[in-house]
Amino acid sequence: MSDPAVPVSPAGDADNTADTTRIIDQGYRSYDGPRTGLPGAVRSVVRYSVRHTLGLGRPARHKILPWLAVVIALVPAVVFVGLAVVLDVDLITDEILPDYHQYYGFITTALFFYCGIVVPDILVSDRRSGMLQMYLSTPLQRWNYLASKALAVALTLAVLTIGPVLFLLVAYTIEGSGPDGFIEWIKIFVRIVAAGAAISAAFTAASLAAASLTDRRAFASVGVILLLWGSGFVTLALVEAADMSANIYAFDLGGISDEFKNRIYGVEGIDPIGGGEPEPDDDFSPGAGRDSLSTTFVAVANMAWVAVGSAVVWWRYRRLALSR
Amino acid sequence: MDESVPQPQTEHRNGTGRPYAPRVSIVETQALTQRFGATVALDALDLTMQPGVTGLVGANGAGKTTLLNAMLGLRVPTSGSLTVLGHDPLKAGQRLRAMVGFAPERNVLPDEMRAVDFVRHLAEVQGLPRSEARNRASDTLWLVGLGEERLRTLGTMSTGQRQRVKLAQAIASDPKLVLLDEPTDGLDPVQRSEMLTLIGEISRDFSINVVLSSHQLEEVERVCDNVVALDAGRLVACGPISDLVGAGEGITLELVEVAEPAGSVGAVEAALRAAGLDVGRREATLALRGAGFEELCDRARDAVAAAGARIRRLDTRRRTLEDLFEDGAR
Numbered sequence: 289m290s291d292p293a294v295p296v297s298p299a300g301d302a303d304n305t306a307d308t309t310r311i312i313d314q315g316y317r318s319y320d321g322p323r324t325g326l327p328g329a330v331r332s333v334v335r336y337s338v339r340h341t342l343g344l345g346r347p348a349r350h351k352i353l354p355w356l357a358v359v360i361a362l363v364p365a366v367v368f369v370g371l372a373v374v375l376d377v378d379l380i381t382d383e384i385l386p387d388y389h390q391y392y393g394f395i396t397t398a399l400f401f402y403c404g405i406v407v408p409d410i411l412v413s414d415r416r417s418g419m420l421q422m423y424l425s426t427p428l429q430r431w432n433y434l435a436s437k438a439l440a441v442a443l444t445l446a447v448l449t450i451g452p453v454l455f456l457l458v459a460y461t462i463e464g465s466g467p468d469g470f471i472e473w474i475k476i477f478v479r480i481v482a483a484g485a486a487i488s489a490a491f492t493a494a495s496l497a498a499a500s501l502t503d504r505r506a507f508a509s510v511g512v513i514l515l516l517w518g519s520g521f522v523t524l525a526l527v528e529a530a531d532m533s534a535n536i537y538a539f540d541l542g543g544i545s546d547e548f549k550n551r552i553y554g555v556e557g558i559d560p561i562g563g564g565e566p567e568p569d570d571d572f573s574p575g576a577g578r579d580s581l582s583t584t585f586v587a588v589a590n591m592a593w594v595a596v597g598s599a600v601v602w603w604r605y606r607r608l609a610l611s612r
Numbered sequence: 613m614d615e616s617v618p619q620p621q622t623e624h625r626n627g628t629g630r631p632y633a634p635r636v637s638i639v640e641t642q643a644l645t646q647r648f649g650a651t652v653a654l655d656a657l658d659l660t661m662q663p664g665v666t667g668l669v670g671a672n673g674a675g676k677t678t679l680l681n682a683m684l685g686l687r688v689p690t691s692g693s694l695t696v697l698g699h700d701p702l703k704a705g706q707r708l709r710a711m712v713g714f715a716p717e718r719n720v721l722p723d724e725m726r727a728v729d730f731v732r733h734l735a736e737v738q739g740l741p742r743s744e745a746r747n748r749a750s751d752t753l754w755l756v757g758l759g760e761e762r763l764r765t766l767g768t769m770s771t772g773q774r775q776r777v778k779l780a781q782a783i784a785s786d787p788k789l790v791l792l793d794e795p796t797d798g799l800d801p802v803q804r805s806e807m808l809t810l811i812g813e814i815s816r817d818f819s820i821n822v823v824l825s826s827h828q829l830e831e832v833e834r835v836c837d838n839v840v841a842l843d844a845g846r847l848v849a850c851g852p853i854s855d856l857v858g859a860g861e862g863i864t865l866e867l868v869e870v871a872e873p874a875g876s877v878g879a880v881e882a883a884l885r886a887a888g889l890d891v892g893r894r895e896a897t898l899a900l901r902g903a904g905f906e907e908l909c910d911r912a913r914d915a916v917a918a919a920g921a922r923i924r925r926l927d928t929r930r931r932t933l934e935d936l937f938e939d940g941a942r
Contacts, residue, residue: 315751316754318819319748319785323710325710328741333737346724347724417722419722421720423737425686427705427706427709427710427737427738428740
């Protein structure tokens with residue numbers, strides 16, 4: 289099968305290279321070297337899944353939606369930085385542009401879009417094609433396969449939730465409008481990372497849960513969109529129109545994760561769209577009433593979304609039969 | 613090298629001078645039973661698979677895929693025990709699966725992925741370092757005859773090429789055992805022949821044990837060293853193929869249908885049955901078993917003479933895998 293190393297004498301330089309030049313063509317052969325085991329398997333699945341969701345190495349049509357989400361999240365930040373440079377004013381202090389925590393309004397739009405359209409494919413395609421069976425015939429087990437997929441989704445979502453705000457922080461800092469002093473800078477940095485990770489975790493768990501329940505990508509997308517938007521409308525209606533307890537907001541994924549982000553930034557009662565403080569007389573403004581929830585309640589509700597979403601995925605995959 | 617893998621009891625070399633895999637059984641089951649509700653997919657199987665190429669044969673629904681899934685630890689048997697390469701798939705599944713390559717029957721290839729990327733990805737998942745996986749993906753695709761096609765996306769490949777890609781990903785990580793579920797499914801006769809040749813070469817030249825699931829008996833006879841035959845979850849036969857099939861199994865008597873006397877073939881058949889022989893008939897050809905060669909010839913001669921029939925051919929009969937299933941059905 290395999291050719292042995294063959295000495296070669298390239299024309300014109302035969303005397304100098306005849307003894308040293310080899311064509312290395314060993315062909316298929318046995319392998320007794322080190323093996324990476326489970327960590328290597330997880331790394332490979334995460335890398336492949338990230339590339340798959342971002343459309344890398346795939347035809348152009350698969351790149352459009354994920355990169356559109358990135359553009360939606362990032363372009364406003366680029367515009368703000370441009371304005372800061374051109375206008376030469378402290379835009380945040382002068383309240384001309386939203387603060388870091390208020391930028392999440394743009395990110396939320398991108399997140400909803402990404403979770404609804406792109407994320408379901410990461411689980412659904414493996415089940416439909418049979419790749420899941422291929423993966424589970426390797427050292428991967430169900431739980432570490434799912435953990436790999438969740439990590440891949442969380443990482444790509446983190447690009448949306450952390451990337452643009454981090455870009456704002458760095459750009460403002462360079463431009464001279466950033467936080468005052470190193471300690472303040474670190475505080476903002478930690479808040480950006482923590483808030484981005486929290487939002488990313490909740491959205492990852494919820495969207496994977498919806499995607500695990502059906503083998504049809506379109507149905508999964510509808511499920512994710514209903515979960516994200518529907519939960520917001522229903523809880524808002526229950527609290528505002530039916531005058532129920534504000535604790536109902538725990539069932540609003542977008543709202544509760546946004547509120548958790550506000551608590552991480554140390555602000556309360558902020559309209560998630562980024563419109564500033566709610567009007568006292570506005571009885572039907574989104575976000576109004578969430579400020580009455582305790583920070584512990586908000587944190588637990590956010591973690592509950594992660595836990596319940598993970599439990600649904602695990603329940604579904606434990607029951608999943610693999611053979612034809 | 614994994615120290616836990618059973619070591620050879622006797623050294624045993626192939627055509628390239630390299631030792632074969634350990635000369636102990638690669639798979640052993642004891643009373644292995646798998647039920648799905650009222651359906652018994654595997655019925656108290658006691659079998660042993662020896663190194664080399666083992667054919668797992670049976671009709672659709674015989675339990676072949678269920679057995680393969682159990683060997684990978686993807687199914688928890690209802691009862692009984694199973695070891696693969698000396699490991700219990702349920703207790704040491706992760707360790708075992710790192711040593712086993714698998715090519716499922718289903719079409720599992722992501723259409724948009726290039727062949728070399730697919731093979732490399734699964735080699736990495738199987739535990740190869742990234743650079744090694746990249747090199748071996750190309751080498752393996754060259755081995756299966758897809759070297760020039762390795763950069764093509766899988767969706768643009770023919771069925772035969774996709775079957776070869778599945779084989780390539782199964783062997784890329786240099787496993788000790790490869791499980792191939794219907795690897796010739798969907799192939800034309802030429803492609804099927806090439807695939808079987810390739811499977812034989814992989815086992816012989818690289819000392820990789822192969823379990824080849826198929827419902828095509830002639831495929832198994834052609835390429836396999838051992839056979840495990842299943843019928844509706846029951847074990848029909850198990851052992852070296854040379855012991856189970858071959859020459860010396862009765863005679864074949866081909867007669868000429870003549871107008872006068874009419875029905876002479878039927879008369880010969882009836883006479884031989886009446887003599888207590890085991891007679892199979894396909895048109896004007898009778899397969900005779902149940903006595904020694906000379907006695908069969910004598911009885912055939914007498915029956916043909918009595919019926920006024922004419923012989924076109926009389927030959928020693930070769931026992932086939934089909935006979936195993938017929939015997940099992942009786």
